[in-house]
Amino acid sequence: MSSQRSGHRHGLNAALFRCARILRDATASNPELFLPVACLFVWQLTAVAAKTSVLICAALFTALLLIYAFRVLGRTEWLRRVGWASPRQGFWAYSFIAGIAAAAGVWWFARIVHQSLGGVPPAHRVLLAGSSGPMIEELLFRGLIYWLIFECLRRAGVAVRLAICVTVFLTALAFAFSHNDRQGPRLYATILTGIAFGWMRAQSDSTAAATVMHAVYNLALLLAAMLPVA
Numbered sequence: 001m002s003s004q005r006s007g008h009r010h011g012l013n014a015a016l017f018r019c020a021r022i023l024r025d026a027t028a029s030n031p032e033l034f035l036p037v038a039c040l041f042v043w044q045l046t047a048v049a050a051k052t053s054v055l056i057c058a059a060l061f062t063a064l065l066l067i068y069a070f071r072v073l074g075r076t077e078w079l080r081r082v083g084w085a086s087p088r089q090g091f092w093a094y095s096f097i098a099g100i101a102a103a104a105g106v107w108w109f110a111r112i113v114h115q116s117l118g119g120v121p122p123a124h125r126v127l128l129a130g131s132s133g134p135m136i137e138e139l140l141f142r143g144l145i146y147w148l149i150f151e152c153l154r155r156a157g158v159a160v161r162l163a164i165c166v167t168v169f170l171t172a173l174a175f176a177f178s179h180n181d182r183q184g185p186r187l188y189a190t191i192l193t194g195i196a197f198g199w200m201r202a203q204s205d206s207t208a209a210a211t212v213m214h215a216v217y218n219l220a221l222l223l224a225a226m227l228p229v230a
Contacts, residue, residue: 039065043128046127082144094204096216106192117221120226129218130215133215138197168199
């Protein structure tokens with residue numbers, strides 16, 4: 001009986017080792033595939049992390065995702081095509097500042113049109129808004145869709161500057177209308193922030209910089225929503 005249990009344990013360990021090796025090879029050789037899949041997984045886990053135990057797990061996976069995403073910046077040709085690469089010099093800091101500036105602008109706009117920024121969000125929503133949420137949206141809109149539109153326009157003979165402007169505007173529209181809960185002033189504000197994120201993508205040559213700007217923007221707005229109204 002003991003030898004049978006030992007055999008089962010050895011087989012389980014061997015299976016776990018093979019799985020770990022497959023996962024390691026996948027993360028190293030195909031980051032352009034693994035990154036969006038991992039981002040979707042963490043996003044989905046964080047979205048349902050209402051319980052403390054699940055939230056801790058989501059925070060751990062979020063940290064691993066951010067480390068991995070940083071390590072694979074510009075690693076493959078496909079990642080560079082969608083802009084997942086290090087930005088031009090100085091744009092890490094500029095993206096942080098731009099995120100705060102965009103949030104301040106939306107906060108000011110909301111006060112003018114008497115729109116609420118919402119109440120105090122639960123912890124898992126804060127984690128989602130500051131990490132995997134912006135990452136997956138930027139990889140899609142300022143990454144894949146941006147690259148597809150820009151390449152189509154350039155192959156059609158459109159000048160570079162005009163192609164960038166059109167691409168930024170179209171991706172901003174797609175970004176805004178993907179949010180089903182945005183109407184009226186909120187929709188206009190989302191279009192403007194989408195243009196701002198696209199501007200960051202174009203100026204920095206990096207979707208990662210747009211992701212940082214988007215995350216900082218989200219967190220700054222959440223902080224503003226927590227402040228007492230005068």
